[in-house]
Amino acid sequence: MKKLFIIGGMGAGKSTARKALVEQGLPYVDLDHVGHEVLAWDTVKDEIRETFGDDVFGEDGAIDRKKLAAKAFASPAETRKLNRITLPRIEELFSDRIDEFERQGNKAVVVEQSVFKNRQGSLAYCADVVIAIIAPLELRVERAVASGFSEVDVRRRIARQITDADRIEAADVVFSNDSTPEVLRDKMLNWWKEYEKTI
Ligand SMILES: CC(C)(COP(=O)(O)OP(=O)(O)OC[C@H]1O[C@@H](n2cnc3c(N)ncnc32)[C@H](O)[C@@H]1O)[C@@H](O)C(=O)NCCC(=O)NCCS
Numbered sequence: 001m002k003k004l005f006i007i008g009g010m011g012a013g014k015s016t017a018r019k020a021l022v023e024q025g026l027p028y029v030d031l032d033h034v035g036h037e038v039l040a041w042d043t044v045k046d047e048i049r050e051t052f053g054d055d056v057f058g059e060d061g062a063i064d065r066k067k068l069a070a071k072a073f074a075s076p077a078e079t080r081k082l083n084r085i086t087l088p089r090i091e092e093l094f095s096d097r098i099d100e101f102e103r104q105g106n107k108a109v110v111v112e113q114s115v116f117k118n119r120q121g122s123l124a125y126c127a128d129v130v131i132a133i134i135a136p137l138e139l140r141v142e143r144a145v146a147s148g149f150s151e152v153d154v155r156r157r158i159a160r161q162i163t164d165a166d167r168i169e170a171a172d173v174v175f176s177n178d179s180t181p182e183v184l185r186d187k188m189l190n191w192w193k194e195y196e197k198t199i
């Protein structure tokens with residue numbers, strides 16, 4: 001089963017690109033969503049409480065993601081603390097999801113990874129194809145703000161991520177999302193039409 005990773009900075013258009021392939025019948029894993037799932041694990045909640053305090057929890061006892069983001073993206077050191085807690089668990093759940101898709105006999109799966117560091121990293125080592133979605137920084141900030149994040153929060157998160165130059169270096173395929181979502185969709189579909197013939 002081919003693992004097609006879609007990487008890109010915040011607001012670049014990864015989800016938009018992923019949807020084009022999912023429309024073609026491919027299953028997918030969004031690692032941001034997997035990250036949300038592990039935040040409900042008791043072990044993760046305990047470590048988050050120890051590291052970031054009681055005030056990142058809501059009245060219902062669940063982690064308040066907005067409050068956690070305000071603390072965890074305040075400095076690179078704080079982000080590293082968050083990643084140390086979440087990434088090993090994300091990897092575990094990701095591995096289970098991939099095994100399940102493989103058992104079902106899928107020929108390919110799409111993996112949307114926002115926090116991509118390099119291809120040797122624990123999550124992306126198994127990628128058959130890495131597709132980078134790139135877009136100018138200000139456009140990305142504008143889109144992420146329009147989708148509901150504050151500008152300060154978006155700029156902090158982007159500052160904790162690798163650059164588009166790094167993504168281009170790591171990727172097999174690069175698509176620029178500086179036009180409309182429909183243009184990006186067409187680029188993805190044209191690529192898939194050709195790639196599908198090879199698998
Ligand atoms: C801090 C949390 C609670 C904020 O939740 P929230 O709902 O506000 O954001 P969401 O998870 O939807 O992420 C939105 C975007 O933020 C950026 N982002 C998220 N986590 C990180 C991180 N650790 N480093 C840099 N950018 C990040 C990405 O661009 C992502 O697409 C959450 O992002 C989290 O637990 N992050 C750590 C787990 C992780 O690394 N997830 C990504 C796996 S690839």
Ligand SMILES: Nc1ncnc2c1ncn2[C@@H]1O[C@H](COP(=O)(O)OP(=O)(O)OP(=O)(O)O)[C@@H](O)[C@H]1O
Nearest residue numbers: 009010011012013014015016114143147179180181
């Ligand atoms: N070409 C485009 N023109 C205008 N808006 C766009 C374009 N591409 C994506 N968007 C919008 O910008 C926002 C971010 O796009 P998308 O969710 O696909 O990016 P992402 O890389 O998955 O972001 P995140 O890192 O926040 O998960 C969405 O609201 C989306 O509808």
